[in-house]
Amino acid sequence: MNMSIECEVTECKYNNELEKYCMLNKIKVVKHDGIANNIEITDCSSFEMR
Ligand code: SF4
Numbered sequence: 584m585n586m587s588i589e590c591e592v593t594e595c596k597y598n599n600e601l602e603k604y605c606m607l608n609k610i611k612v613v614k615h616d617g618i619a620n621n622i623e624i625t626d627c628s629s630f631e632m633r
């Protein structure tokens with residue numbers, strides 16, 4: 584469990600459901616558009632479905 588990466592995405596297989604932390608050592612965050620001008624444009628690309 585990585586105490587530096589809080590995450591509420593319990594559908595992800597790397598998520599610790601009880602504590603709401605990521606279990607990976609690092610993640611990659613990506614943009615869905617050229618300019619990130621709101622939160623929806625950013626995303627965790629390390630997500631994998633359970
Ligand atoms: S990989 Fe991304 S979506 Fe999955 S638990 Fe970690 S931070 Fe959350």
